[in-house]
Amino acid sequence: xxxxxxxxxxxxEVSPQDVVTPFEQNLMVGLVFVIMxxxxxxxxxxxxxxxxxxxxxxxxxxxxxxGIMPLLAFLLVIxxxxxxxxxxxxxxxLGALLMGSVPAGTxxxxxxxxxxxNLALSVIMTTNSTLWAILMTPIVLVLYGRVLFPxxxxxxxxxxxxxxTLVLLLLPxxxxxxxRRYSANIGAVMELLxxxxxxxxxxxxxxxxxxxxxxxxxxxxxxxxxxxxxxGLFGIFIAYLLARAIRLHPMNxxxxxLETGIQNGPLALAIVLLTFxxxxxxxxxxxxxxxYSLFIVxxxxxxTFWFRRANVAEEQKIPNLL
Amino acid sequence: xxTRPWLSHYSSGVDPDLAPPAFAHxxxxxxASSAEYAKTIAFTQCMxxxxxxxxxxxxxxxxxxxxxxxxREVVGLAQGDRVAVQMPNCLSYPIVAFGIMKAGCVxxxxxxxYTAPEMAYQFADxxxxxxxxxxxxxxxxxxVLAKTSIETVIAVKISEFFPPVIAGVIRLVQKLWTRSxxxxxxxxxxxxxxxAQGRAAKSANAAExxxxxxxxxTVAALQYTGGTTGVSKGAMLSHGNLVxxxxxMISMCGVYMRPGKEIVVTxxxxxxxxxxxxxxxxxxxxxxxxxxxxxxxxPSNLKRVLENYKVTWLSGVNTLFNALLNERWFTDSPxxxxxxxxxxxxxxxxxxxxxxxxxxxxxxxxxYGLTESSPVLTFNPLGGMGKDGTIGxxxxxxxxxxxxxxxxxxxxxxxxxxxxxxxxxMLGYWQREDETAETLKDGWLHTGDIAQMDSDGYFTIVxxxxxxxxVSGFNVYPNEVEEQIGAVAGxxxxxxxxxxxxxxxxxxxxxxxxxxxxxxxxxxxAYCKEHLAAYKxxxxxxxxxxxxxxxxxxxxxxxxxxxxxxxxxxxxxx
Numbered sequence: 022x023x024x025x026x027x028x029x030x031x032x033x034e035v036s037p038q039d040v041v042t043p044f045e046q047n048l049m050v051g052l053v054f055v056i057m058x059x060x061x062x063x064x065x066x067x068x069x070x071x072x073x074x075x076x077x078x079x080x081x082x083x084x085x086x087x088g089i090m091p092l093l094a095f096l097l098v099i100x101x102x103x104x105x106x107x108x109x110x111x112x113x114x115l116g117a118l119l120m121g122s123v124p125a126g127t128x129x130x131x132x133x134x135x136x137x138x139n140l141a142l143s144v145i146m147t148t149n150s151t152l153w154a155i156l157m158t159p160i161v162l163v164l165y166g167r168v169l170f171p172x173x174x175x176x177x178x179x180x181x182x183x184x185x186t187l188v189l190l191l192l193p194x195x196x197x198x199x200x201r202r203y204s205a206n207i208g209a210v211m212e213l214l215x216x217x218x219x220x221x222x223x224x225x226x227x228x229x230x231x232x233x234x235x236x237x238x239x240x241x242x243x244x245x246x247x248x249x250x251x252x253g254l255f256g257i258f259i260a261y262l263l264a265r266a267i268r269l270h271p272m273n274x275x276x277x278x279l280e281t282g283i284q285n286g287p288l289a290l291a292i293v294l295l296t297f298x299x300x301x302x303x304x305x306x307x308x309x310x311x312x313y314s315l316f317i318v319x320x321x322x323x324x325t326f327w328f329r330r331a332n333v334a335e336e337q338k339i340p341n342l343l
Numbered sequence: 344x345x346t347r348p349w350l351s352h353y354s355s356g357v358d359p360d361l362a363p364p365a366f367a368h369x370x371x372x373x374x375a376s377s378a379e380y381a382k383t384i385a386f387t388q389c390m391x392x393x394x395x396x397x398x399x400x401x402x403x404x405x406x407x408x409x410x411x412x413x414x415r416e417v418v419g420l421a422q423g424d425r426v427a428v429q430m431p432n433c434l435s436y437p438i439v440a441f442g443i444m445k446a447g448c449v450x451x452x453x454x455x456x457y458t459a460p461e462m463a464y465q466f467a468d469x470x471x472x473x474x475x476x477x478x479x480x481x482x483x484x485x486x487v488l489a490k491t492s493i494e495t496v497i498a499v500k501i502s503e504f505f506p507p508v509i510a511g512v513i514r515l516v517q518k519l520w521t522r523s524x525x526x527x528x529x530x531x532x533x534x535x536x537x538x539a540q541g542r543a544a545k546s547a548n549a550a551e552x553x554x555x556x557x558x559x560x561t562v563a564a565l566q567y568t569g570g571t572t573g574v575s576k577g578a579m580l581s582h583g584n585l586v587x588x589x590x591x592m593i594s595m596c597g598v599y600m601r602p603g604k605e606i607v608v609t610x611x612x613x614x615x616x617x618x619x620x621x622x623x624x625x626x627x628x629x630x631x632x633x634x635x636x637x638x639x640x641x642p643s644n645l646k647r648v649l650e651n652y653k654v655t656w657l658s659g660v661n662t663l664f665n666a667l668l669n670e671r672w673f674t675d676s677p678x679x680x681x682x683x684x685x686x687x688x689x690x691x692x693x694x695x696x697x698x699x700x701x702x703x704x705x706x707x708x709x710x711y712g713l714t715e716s717s718p719v720l721t722f723n724p725l726g727g728m729g730k731d732g733t734i735g736x737x738x739x740x741x742x743x744x745x746x747x748x749x750x751x752x753x754x755x756x757x758x759x760x761x762x763x764x765x766x767x768x769m770l771g772y773w774q775r776e777d778e779t780a781e782t783l784k785d786g787w788l789h790t791g792d793i794a795q796m797d798s799d800g801y802f803t804i805v806x807x808x809x810x811x812x813x814v815s816g817f818n819v820y821p822n823e824v825e826e827q828i829g830a831v832a833g834x835x836x837x838x839x840x841x842x843x844x845x846x847x848x849x850x851x852x853x854x855x856x857x858x859x860x861x862x863x864x865x866x867x868x869a870y871c872k873e874h875l876a877a878y879k880x881x882x883x884x885x886x887x888x889x890x891x892x893x894x895x896x897x898x899x900x901x902x903x904x905x906x907x908x909x910x911x912x913x914x915x916x917x
Contacts, residue, residue: 065650071675205393205651206509212392213512270671336641337666 041290041311045226049287052222053127054193059215060130060144061197062208068141078139078264078273082146083153085260085281086125090252091161093259094121097251098169101244112302114169116309117248120289122161124154129283131219132321136328137336138276144194146280223318230315241308249312253320257282271335275328283321286314348755349736349800354597354727361740361766364590368557368582370445372589372628377404380603380630388434388505388635393647394513396434396505400630403437406538408550410442413541415553418473418495422447422553425469425565427493428614429453429462430477432635434504435534436613437623439475444582447553450564451577452614456876459486461575466491469565469577469773475534477501479517482525496531501637503534559583559766565773566616568714569811569820577773578715580616587766588717589624591738592710595722599683599706600656605631606680607656608648610639610663615816616718617687621658631656642666642673649673653680660688660816662847665695668702677703683725685710687718688816689848690804693731709734711804715788717767721802733801734794741765743802745794750784753795758805761794762787810900812841812849817878819851821900824881827874828853833862838890838898839881842907853881854890854903861886 072078098114105113125147133143197215201208231238260281264274289310297303350359366372381401389395398406414420426443428450430436443450451469453462455477462483466474473495476484481498488496501517502510517524563585565577593600607626611618613635626633634648645667648654657678664686667673684699684707691709699707708725711734712718720743723735737743744752745759753759768788771779782789791811794802812819821839828837836856841849853867864884871880891902 067650067676071672074675201393205389205395205647206506209390209392209394210509210512213516336643337669338641 041294041307045230046287046291046294048222048226049290052219052226053287055222056131056215056219057127057191058193058197059212059219060134060140061194062201062211062215063134064141064144064194064198064201066198069145072139072142072145077267077269078142078277079146079149081260081264081267081269082125082150082277082280085256085263085277086146086150087122087153087157087161089259089263090256090281090284091118091121091165093255094118094248094252095165095169097248101247105242105244109305111170112300112305113245113248113308115166116289116293116306117252118162118165118169119292119306120284120286120310120313121252122158122165123285123289123292124150124158125280126283126285126288126317128219128223128286128318128321129280131216132279132283132325133276134216136275136279136325137332138279138328139273142273142276143280146277148191150280151285227315227318230311234311237308241312245308245312246316249309250316250320252309252313253282253284253317255282256284257320257324272332275332279321279324279328282324283317284313286310286317290314347737347742347800348796348798352724352728352736352799352801353739354595354724356597357594357724357739359739361587361590361594364586366586367559368444368554368561369563369585369624370441370554370557372586372624373407373441373445374404376628376630377401383603383630384632385627386434386437386633386635387652388432388637389648389651390513390637391644391647393651394505394509395651396502396509398434398437398504403441406438407441407445408545409538409541410438411445411541411550411553412545413537414442414446414448414473416544416549417537417540420446420448420472422556423449423562424473425449425451425471427451427453427466427469427471427474428476429455429457429474429480430499430614431455431501431637432609432613432618433477433499433501433637434635435475435477435499436635437627437633438538439499440613440619440623444563445550445553447557447561449562452564452566452616452619454612454614454876455480456878458874458876459483460874461876463487463490465567465575465577466493468575469567473497475499478527479523479525481527481529481531484527484529488529496529497534497537498527498531499534557582559586560770562770564619566619566714569818569823574778576775576778579770579773580717581770584717584767584769585620585624587740588620588719588738589628591740591765591767592621592625592719592722593629595710595719595738596683596685596725599725600625600629600631601682603630605629605655605682606634606652607631607658608634608636608645608652608654609658610636610645610648611659611688611816615688616714617660617712617816618658620717620719621685621687626656639663639666642670646670646672649678654678655680655682657681657684659684659686661686661691661695662689662815664691664699664707665846668695668698674702681705683707685722687712689813691731696731711735711802713788713790715769715782715790716763716765717769719767720763720765720790723801728799730799730801733797733803735802736800737763737802738765738767741767743796745796745802755796755798758793758795761790761792761802761804763790764788810840812839812851814841814849814851814878815847817876819879824851824853824871824875824879825898827871828855828867828881828884831862831867831870833857833860834867836890836898838900838903840900840903840907842904844882850883851879851881852907853884854887855884856888856890857886 094117098117102110102114130143257278261278264277293306377400384397385400385403387397426448451471474493475497478498502513562579563582564580567577609622681703687710708723708729710722712720721735721737723729743763747759764787792804794804796802810821824839825837835858838854842852844850867884891899
């Protein structure tokens with residue numbers, strides 16, 4: 022027996038245009054660009070050399086990114102979403118699995134920046150996981166997809182889109198680094214503006230998205246919320262514990278945690294929109310990526326406050342000199 | 344004539360007796376370098392996020408001329424009038440300091456960390472008629488000015504002389520984010536306007552006139568210090584003192600200070616005599632680029648400085664070098680172009696020195712001096728034989744010896760008070776003849792430090808005669824702290840001593856005999872922080888039954904220290 026509210030839910034027309042409008046997609050691309058530019062303006066080649074010289078952060082990041090996150094998404098789907106009727110659960114689960122399989126998001130860099138973590142490590146981890154995603158995202162999708170959707174057709178993973186995103190991600194970083202090399206002043210202003218606009222646009226997107234999708238939000242069953250919120254929240258904590266367990270420097274452990282938990286929401290949305298363009302369940306597939314993108318901002322903000330206090334407390338306190 | 348076994352240890356080319364300098368006063372020294380290096384960048388101020396502004400030698404020269412003209416023509420100050428300066432390291436500092444000297448006035452450096460009563464005391468004691476203050480600290484002035492003879496207040500922005508947009512961003516951040524710009528309620532002039540007025544009023548003839556009669560024996564600065572007694576007083580440093588000490592210091596560094604090629608980080612505050620003479624005067628004289636860091640706290644503030652500039656020299660105190668060695672970004676990629684580093688202000692720990700050499704691959708040498716000696720008295724010769732743990736050998740034209748209580752010179756290896764004579768020794772304390780007579784005897788400066796000399800002529804400090812506590816190079820006088828703690832309700836008796844501390848060299852610890860109800864440790868520390876500069880407040884308070892005292896009731900700090908030492912060894916054994 023299907024409970025009555027769910028029947029209504031399945032009959033509700035979830036229009037993909039409502040979930041993510043083209044305007045919001047463009048804004049997100051612009052946002053990523055501005056933020057990455059600002060981040061680049063705060064980096065030197067020396068920072069990257071350091072991250073490579075101490076590769077443990079990168080290795081653990083790779084393991085959490087493509088080992089833990091997809092597994093977490095899989096377990097959450099099995100444990101929660103699959104209690105719901107399959108007609109609803111399957112397309113939503115597809116979005117959830119994709120969300121767990123995409124590489125780290127650029128917003129993790131912003132949160133790392135605000136939490137006074139290791140920004141260079143964060144950027145290099147994002148780059149690293151994005152490069153690996155070309156290989157790893159299809160592999161984990163197929164791996165878990167076979168279990169979750171034994172009957173459905175295989176998905177096409179749009180490698181080209183991922184490559185484009187990677188370029189989008191790296192160009193402004195390099196641009197920022199070059200500008201900063203020639204003018205520390207302009208670099209510092211870019212860095213400030215990037216952080217400011219990044220924050221502003223995130224708040225703007227959330228403030229406009231939530232009221233417009235109020236009906237969708239109130240109709241969505243709690244299991245979906247658990248998956249959407251849990252993916253980021255548990256991801257952060259598991260990665261943090263793991264990083265601490267292998268005795269990573271606490272600041273780097275916090276960076277790895279944020280990096281792991283914060284997935285590339287915009288990329289997942291873009292993949293869904295481009296790959297399942299004519300799919301009848303497109304609206305449902307979009308739900309988890311959209312909800313995840315919304316809640317990760319809230320979760321990451323809270324975690325950032327906590328991490329920032331810890332990072333600041335660990336900062337060397339020296340007395341006034343002379 | 345004393346024996347000078349150190350003479351054979353000077354680096355080659357060092358004249359043990361400096362020829363009389365060609366400069367009659369500091370403005371002449373400044374003018375000479377300004378002309379020689381006119382187009383070169385003299386100062387760059389670097390903020391923690393990398394924002395920066397710069398001034399060339401020619402600009403510094405011209406702007407300080409403007410400021411001198413303002414002080415004399417617009418304010419109407421006369422030769423010898425005191426001008427107090429209270430600001431962190433910023434581009435305005437050299438303009439103000441050089442301008443005051445060019446005007447024939449006397450610079451009174453003031454620690455910006457001072458509380459209102461400390462400021463009032465120093466301004467009143469020096470008789471300062473004008474004050475140049477950074478706007479961030481100007482909110483303390485209403486309580487202060489009435490108790491002083493200051494008539495003119497000039498407010499300086501930290502972002503002065505930055506490119507306009509950058510300056511605007513910094514102001515905005517200060518206003519909205521850090522909220523570090525209090526409203527200035529006293530009457531004041533803006534620094535930029537002041538310079539414009541000076542520019543309009545200045546003339547070359549008049550500028551020469553400001554310095555008629557100014558020579559080596561004319562007071563250039565009143566540098567406040569507690570000296571050996573703890574009462575804050577102004578050491579009168581003459582133009583000759585500062586010119587000589589600048590040249591003495593440079594000669595000890597020999598080929599390591601290459602004219603026109605050095606980039607030096609000034610992370611220590613310029614209001615302190617160490618950075619003032621070594622960085623501001625010394626490196627200006629050799630045409631270096633000085634990177635001014637407003638505050639090195641936290642030490643990560645220096646990250647951008649070391650990334651963005653090819654730093655060749657670093658001057659600092661043990662605390663700073665140690666802090667940098669504890670920063671990963673620093674040890675992972677130490678400055679590539681570094682030539683040498685100089686430590687002063689407090690003892691440089693041997694472990695820090697050897698780690699510094701290991702990490703940077705460059706020499707670090709320790710020097711020694713006092714505010715009263717402008718400050719450099721001894722220095723380990725760079726390129727010559729340096730000895731860790733020693734304060735090195737006397738700089739040229741300087742005699743140093745260890746004496747017993749009767750004033751007789753002690754043989755090699757025997758510890759006694761270190762006394763010194765040379766052209767850098769102050770004229771005396773400002774309006775304190777008794778204290779001057781106690782410190783300067785027959786031209787010999789009595790430092791109050793107990794030292795011994797080895798057969799090579801290297802000196803080692805073994806103890807301090809006085810009870811002064813040295814926190815990161817800051818002098819803290821137990822008397823002053825005890826006086827404040829004594830005023831806390833519930834405190835019967837108090838003794839303050841310094842105990843060893845890994846980071847700051849020493850830290851302040853108070854021993855208190857309390858009545859009932861007893862005050863809490865936190866309340867005592869909070870009270871001290873309210874009435875004293877933060878570094879003077881005790882780090883911890885120990886409540887005790889009684890405090891060791893002499894028969895006439897004088898607190899025996901020596902015994903308190905012995906108790907602490909005994910406690911720590913028993914704890915170590917347990």
